[in-house]
Amino acid sequence: MASDASAEAIEIRLRELRPGPPVSFVARVVRIERREITRKSDGQRRPILTGLVSDGTGTVRFTWWDPPSEEIDRGTVLRVARAEVREYLGRAEVAFTYKTRIAPAAEAELPRLGWDEMPVRTIRDLTPPDEGFRLDARVVRVAARTVAVGAERRSLFEGRLADGTGLLGFTAWRDFSFREGEAVRIGGGYLRLYRGRPQLVLDDRSMVARLPESSLPPAADLGSPSRQSLARCEAEGGGEAVELAGRVVAILPPSGLVYRCPQCRRQTHQGICPNHGPVAGEADLAARLVLDDGTGAATVNLDRPATESVSGLTLEACLERLRSAPDPSGIEELLWERLIGSSWTVRGSAYVDDFGLSLRPETITPTAESEAPDTDALQRRLT
Amino acid sequence: MPGREPAWRMFAAELLSATETEQGTGDRPVTYLVSPYGARIGRALLAGHLSGIERVGEGERPPFYRARLTDPTGAITVTAGSYQPRALAVLLRVSPPTTVLVVGRPHLYRGREGTAFVSIRAEAIAPVGELEYLRAVAEILAQTLDRLDVLAAIRAGASTGGTGPELWIAGARASAARYPSARPEGLTASLRSALGVVRGDGPPTATSPTSPGTIPAESATDRRSFRPTPPPPLTEAQRAEEGVFLDLIDELAEGSVDGYADVREAFARLADRGVSADRAEELLGRLETEGAVEEPIVGKLRRP
Numbered sequence: 001m002a003s004d005a006s007a008e009a010i011e012i013r014l015r016e017l018r019p020g021p022p023v024s025f026v027a028r029v030v031r032i033e034r035r036e037i038t039r040k041s042d043g044q045r046r047p048i049l050t051g052l053v054s055d056g057t058g059t060v061r062f063t064w065w066d067p068p069s070e071e072i073d074r075g076t077v078l079r080v081a082r083a084e085v086r087e088y089l090g091r092a093e094v095a096f097t098y099k100t101r102i103a104p105a106a107e108a109e110l111p112r113l114g115w116d117e118m119p120v121r122t123i124r125d126l127t128p129p130d131e132g133f134r135l136d137a138r139v140v141r142v143a144a145r146t147v148a149v150g151a152e153r154r155s156l157f158e159g160r161l162a163d164g165t166g167l168l169g170f171t172a173w174r175d176f177s178f179r180e181g182e183a184v185r186i187g188g189g190y191l192r193l194y195r196g197r198p199q200l201v202l203d204d205r206s207m208v209a210r211l212p213e214s215s216l217p218p219a220a221d222l223g224s225p226s227r228q229s230l231a232r233c234e235a236e237g238g239g240e241a242v243e244l245a246g247r248v249v250a251i252l253p254p255s256g257l258v259y260r261c262p263q264c265r266r267q268t269h270q271g272i273c274p275n276h277g278p279v280a281g282e283a284d285l286a287a288r289l290v291l292d293d294g295t296g297a298a299t300v301n302l303d304r305p306a307t308e309s310v311s312g313l314t315l316e317a318c319l320e321r322l323r324s325a326p327d328p329s330g331i332e333e334l335l336w337e338r339l340i341g342s343s344w345t346v347r348g349s350a351y352v353d354d355f356g357l358s359l360r361p362e363t364i365t366p367t368a369e370s371e372a373p374d375t376d377a378l379q380r381r382l383t
Numbered sequence: 384m385p386g387r388e389p390a391w392r393m394f395a396a397e398l399l400s401a402t403e404t405e406q407g408t409g410d411r412p413v414t415y416l417v418s419p420y421g422a423r424i425g426r427a428l429l430a431g432h433l434s435g436i437e438r439v440g441e442g443e444r445p446p447f448y449r450a451r452l453t454d455p456t457g458a459i460t461v462t463a464g465s466y467q468p469r470a471l472a473v474l475l476r477v478s479p480p481t482t483v484l485v486v487g488r489p490h491l492y493r494g495r496e497g498t499a500f501v502s503i504r505a506e507a508i509a510p511v512g513e514l515e516y517l518r519a520v521a522e523i524l525a526q527t528l529d530r531l532d533v534l535a536a537i538r539a540g541a542s543t544g545g546t547g548p549e550l551w552i553a554g555a556r557a558s559a560a561r562y563p564s565a566r567p568e569g570l571t572a573s574l575r576s577a578l579g580v581v582r583g584d585g586p587p588t589a590t591s592p593t594s595p596g597t598i599p600a601e602s603a604t605d606r607r608s609f610r611p612t613p614p615p616p617l618t619e620a621q622r623a624e625e626g627v628f629l630d631l632i633d634e635l636a637e638g639s640v641d642g643y644a645d646v647r648e649a650f651a652r653l654a655d656r657g658v659s660a661d662r663a664e665e666l667l668g669r670l671e672t673e674g675a676v677e678e679p680i681v682g683k684l685r686r687p
Contacts, residue, residue, distance in 0.1 A: 231551075249486045290387060292387075294390065294391060294522075296389050297389045333469070355386065378578055
């Protein structure tokens with residue numbers, strides 16, 4: 001890698017990138033791919049690196065001609081001097097040519113934006129891949145979760161923000177000590193598309209400040225979902241916080257007793273994890289219910305606690321049963337027996353993909369089991 | 384539309400009144416049953432009492448069973464074979480009469496004389512208690528009324544906006560196109576009967592008495608009280624009218640090719656005798672509720 005980074009070029013932030021003279025900047029590699037292309041002049045193959053770099057204010061595509069042979073890892077921070085700027089499909093991108101000087105740089109050299117430098121945005125006008133903005137919102141929900149990142153287990157915080165213009169899910173890779181109901185100012189996050197829904201990602205470089213005095217609507221007025229039909233929810237492409245009700249009309253595989261890789265929690269098939277090969281799977285309970293209200297149908301994915309609570313089964317009881325009746329599919333049949341036809345109200349987030357509407361429930365409760373039908377209303381409609 | 388075909392909340396009467404189908408599109412096209420009352424059904428949910436479970440065919444063939452599902456509006460055949468193992472397992476397990484919810488795909492068999500025979504190929508059957516059954520009947524009734532509203536709006540020339548779910552609007556369009564002369568009143572008697580069941584006015588069906596403890600017993604004696612307000616006892620004049628109507632149906636049925644009396648013709652003849660359309664409608668509703676007349680095909684009446 002060339003190390004002479006002292007070059008005369010305009011030092012910019014990527015948000016300001018426009019086609020014109022060469023520029024210099026410090027940015028992180030967020031995506032990188034090595035490819036080979038055929039040179040037009042002599043038909044020879046030559047390698048290039050392409051990908052995305054981001055400095056927290058903007059993300060742009062780069063093309064690195066005649067790159068070094070060593071690997072450049074995703075996450076590497078680079079100081080780039082005299083990169084050429086061109087426009088491709090209406091967006092500015094950079095090219096690293098023989099004139100460009102590139103050197104590794106430290107995290108601290110990335111631009112640090114003050115609050116005042118970040119444009120103020122509201123939830124309604126944020127779309128992926130926006131970044132480098134400032135957002136004032138209330139935390140309407142926050143919960144800790146542990147996920148597998150490669151072979152590593154990391155804890156993160158998931159939740160939902162609201163500002164009166166809309167709702168936005170977030171994932172924080174760091175503990176910002178969010179409390180439900182509080183108003184916060186957030187900077188240095190970026191938006192991505194996660195399971196069909198925009199999501200705000202907060203990482204080590206993100207900033208959070210408390211807003212004791214805020215003109216945001218009170219927490220009680222934000223983020224409480226209203227009941228809607230499944231057809232409407234699907235037509236709207238899902239939602240951050242929805243309440244839906246219906247009957248279970250089918251249960252999709254995999255439901256019942258499943259086995260998971262102890263490292264990455266993915267489901268194993270015949271003792272083989274798609275990531276880690278042969279492993280001793282850990283038993284778990286899960287259910288995929290088809291909830292149907294006559295206008296539409298949705299898949300509701302239940303984890304173990306939710307599956308246990310709706311079915312009345314426990315993992316221990318299922319394993320015990322397996323010892324006397326060694327057929328794991330029997331648990332799926334038990335779920336059919338216990339759940340088909342039953343009515344549930346689900347609150348959570350919903351998204352639409354090629355398989356239709358799916359729900360990620362936060363709560364699932366029986367729909368007014370003891371309630372008698374409103375015969376008077378029906379009678380009025382019939383006369 | 385991506386995703387799964389929802390289960391239309393259906394009464395047997397509406398399914399049995401359907402005589403039209405429509406072929407879906409895509410890789411695995413579904414055959415939809417189009418009802419005269421605004422539904423294009425790829426999957427249905429019914430609630431009723433299951434009886435007469437029997438095996439069809441014998442010997443080495445894969446098992447195929449059928450049963451009778453009686454809801455407040457009529458009885459429909461439910462089938463399950465080896466491709467519906469879970470529904471089949473329930474049919475083999477329960478001892479009828481059992482109250483159940485059934486989810487399945489409608490199937491239309493057309494007989495030689497153009498008669499339609501609708502059955503349900505069950506995907507799932509769930510035995511339920513009496514209260515859950517009543518809630519399901521109320522749910523089916525409410526959604527049927529909602530759909531009739533959508534159908535009325537579409538027939539009145541409404542564009543799509545705001546009348547109901549996309550799917551229901553599409554169903555109403557298909558229905559209006561296939562049955563240009565169908566009248567929603569054809570279903571009224573059935574819906575009143577369903578309301579009677581939800582209100583606990585009487586035994587929901589002839590085959591399965593409900594336990595008196597579970598539903599408020601208002602008047603368990605008179606099936607006519609399925610009507611929203613308990614009617615006064617029939618007058619002599621009304622009795623006479625009923626007699627005239629029944630004779631008329633016999634006469635028309637005898638003179639017709641298919642053995643059914645045409646509703647419009649019957650109403651026209653009643654009008655000649657000074658019975659208004661409203662009164663005729665009410666009369667028909669009463670006779671259907673009493674079980675003296677049935678309308679197995681829309682617009683076609685017969686004595687059972």
